[in-house]
Amino acid sequence: MRLKYVIEAQQFEVDWLLNDLFPLADKMERIVKKKHGWYWLRYFFDRRALAGKEMISLYYEPSTRTRISHEEAMIKLGGKVASATEHAKVFSSAAKGETIEDTIRVLNSYYPDVIVLRSDEEGMAKRAAAVSLVSIINAGDGTGQHPTQALLDLYTIQKEIKRIAGISIAMVGDLARGRTVRSLSYLLGKFPDVKIYFVSPEVAQMRDDIKDYLKRHGVWFTEEHDLRIIAPKVDVIYQTRTQKERGKLLMKYEKDPGFYIVNQEVLDLMKEDAIVMHPLPHTEEIAPEVDFDPRAVYFRQAENGLYIRMALLRLILQPKRNWRFWRRAKG
């Protein structure tokens, strides 16, 4: 079964994640870092794996980080980025009132191999996939989902904690609008014995659709209002950023800013082998001193994004044969 659309976190199965995607991401890291042992000739082969393939980046809202990450992933595998459109909302035919369906139909007629779509409207990626013959990667749709981010988050947990089943995780901050925590919750719901602590002010609590999903899947979760009470209990603190750019700034963080901010006080409370994650860019929700703590993994997390996106592109665009060949050679 070839991967065709990357639309939402729920679409992925645990088995596929642990046995296909993550090992391939590991391999991508070796390719990028040129750690190939005796077979460095393979390196040149891998760097040309997607030669002749074309990506179109279509961005309805800006995201330098996500865009560069996807484009670098494509280029590192020998593919070409046909065209990068920033801030399509202001600049492009969207401003002329065209529907996403029509835009995707026209882009399809230029025969790219994959379209990376970032939008500011929930559900747009799904609508795009419904009319697209070309592969679609959802690079975030409004307050909806951000599946590649969720995959790299999960991959980071697997890499740092060495397991996903049975972990305890605190998701902190603006959970109502933060699509990264939404997508990650969907994925975590598929693993056994995961405990989720949603730590947020009243106004920014996790929305009901996620909570219903977790209940249906029998995932233990609770809602809290002070990170310092939760910090000693968890393996992962997933801090989110205040969503200034989306809607009005809501987060007064109530009376005590310490309620939701990761700082030295929280670090002191944390377990020795716990980690602090963040989708970046981070501002005041993580204190500057945290950057120097070995448990702060967010820069490694960003790096993992490159490997996960390379792996996804390869699974989407690569003829199955090569990839099977590698599996066989490896196993």
Place this chain on the structure above:
Amino acid sequence: MRLKYVIEAQQFEVDWLLNDLFPLADKMERIVKKKHGWYWLRYFFDRRALAGKEMISLYYEPSTRTRISHEEAMIKLGGKVASATEHAKVFSSAAKGETIEDTIRVLNSYYPDVIVLRSDEEGMAKRAAAVSLVSIINAGDGTGQHPTQALLDLYTIQKEIKRIAGISIAMVGDLARGRTVRSLSYLLGKFPDVKIYFVSPEVAQMRDDIKDYLKRHGVWFTEEHDLRIIAPKVDVIYQTRTQKERGKLLMKYEKDPGFYIVNQEVLDLMKEDAIVMHPLPHTEEIAPEVDFDPRAVYFRQAENGLYIRMALLRLILQPKRNWRFWRRAKG
């Protein structure tokens, strides 16, 4: 004779269109769709036809569609897009008061192979070509011309109706500001027995320069105010979009919106083998139900844009020898 500048629709001769450009565009479609019969080895050769060639995209007003189409055309033939500037008016040295002539002189000094220029000022492409040693493709200049669009429109008519000479065409909507209908009128004026119906509100009638050109070339045309009267008579309905983004919104479409909108009523009146064209993106000037009618060819029309632009790039950038060789091999 090598093609050097693509500035205005009038510059092309009927013979060159029918015998050089359109057959090459047909070939480009076969390359993109990998329909090469027994000689698939040629495929790899063709996909590298423009290897080592560089395009600079210079956009003084946004146009995602035109830009991606040109860049995809370049990439599919193995060329490189050196740099894509969106909305140069706001962002670039144009904002510092530089003339187009100076900008083109400097870009020339970087030795690209072709410059694709989109501007918001009539005549800018002509001024650019006057000082450029490098090939220039006009990708639309204000209310002036949009020659590659006109070529793909004509190519679409040829492909769908199987002839251009003798057709009847209704051009509908904002004809005063719509550069696509202006450029297409120039081209149609070169074919015998073409009948043109300009269907537009009083305030958006076709300008006199085009009407004079058509009179000089002995082309039959008339001006109408209700598409429903004209629909049964024509082979092609060319609907244009309301130019909201250029100048003030003018089109109240008078009392009856049906006067200028393509909807089911108009479809019922049309001939069985007539077609509806539109430069896209379309909004309310074409009713949603029209998309599903087989006579609505506008998505195929957009696709033809890729092939026409690939053919143009090849005629501009390719050493003549290869192209002749292909002609010989073919004929």
Place this chain on the structure above:
Amino acid sequence: MRLKYVIEAQQFEVDWLLNDLFPLADKMERIVKKKHGWYWLRYFFDRRALAGKEMISLYYEPSTRTRISHEEAMIKLGGKVASATEHAKVFSSAAKGETIEDTIRVLNSYYPDVIVLRSDEEGMAKRAAAVSLVSIINAGDGTGQHPTQALLDLYTIQKEIKRIAGISIAMVGDLARGRTVRSLSYLLGKFPDVKIYFVSPEVAQMRDDIKDYLKRHGVWFTEEHDLRIIAPKVDVIYQTRTQKERGKLLMKYEKDPGFYIVNQEVLDLMKEDAIVMHPLPHTEEIAPEVDFDPRAVYFRQAENGLYIRMALLRLILQPKRNWRFWRRAKG
């Protein structure tokens, strides 16, 4: 010693400029113009010198010219431009409050080979280099420096006047905000017997940091208020542009516009073998008639920017061996 960061003009030594950079730039010109004498096979080798290398362009303020120049330089040597971000200040994570250090750390984790950074804040390139393992090229930081511009300016003087030591140069216009003249002053201070005339209105005089630097290095300089008095004495008139886009427009050019504008009157006063330089784009500070005088070298100067940037990229990214090989083969 491999070149790693290009941050400020002071970092370069005279010997390296005259014996390494400028001869390599000469070679780059021969590559671009395909003037390779008998060994045209080398051409294909040189055009692929940076194959597999990746550049990230990060622009916090717009600069079409600098950006296209860097990207063309990369592409002409076979490298890839991973991603070009325009106007990051408005569009990117910078708007979300991220520090430059964090942005660079994340970009590092995508393993590009060089990051070209243009910012609107003095000292940003230095801060970026402090945390970057990847090479950084400063493409201008606010009112700070613009070292690649200074290098191409110096290269142009060398090429046109055939010497740098002992020249007399008039720097004219807004010297307080013009980073090109600031960077060039630093470089000129390293050559013996250079005479600098700073010609500017009271409000736009060269800042003290540069004047202190020149005093320390024993460079002769003076400040003047009328270009027409200085014009007959100098080998080079370096005109700068009025910095409309940076801060408020200051330059009323006092009573007599002729004080600071290069026009026919100034041309008539100049030496026969003197030259007029300008970083471009130019507006009213150079009269239109000057363009046609053979002493106006500013378009050739812009072209030299391509060669200098190609040479810099090669010195940064190329394995030393090849480059030494060329030196040996040549000498």
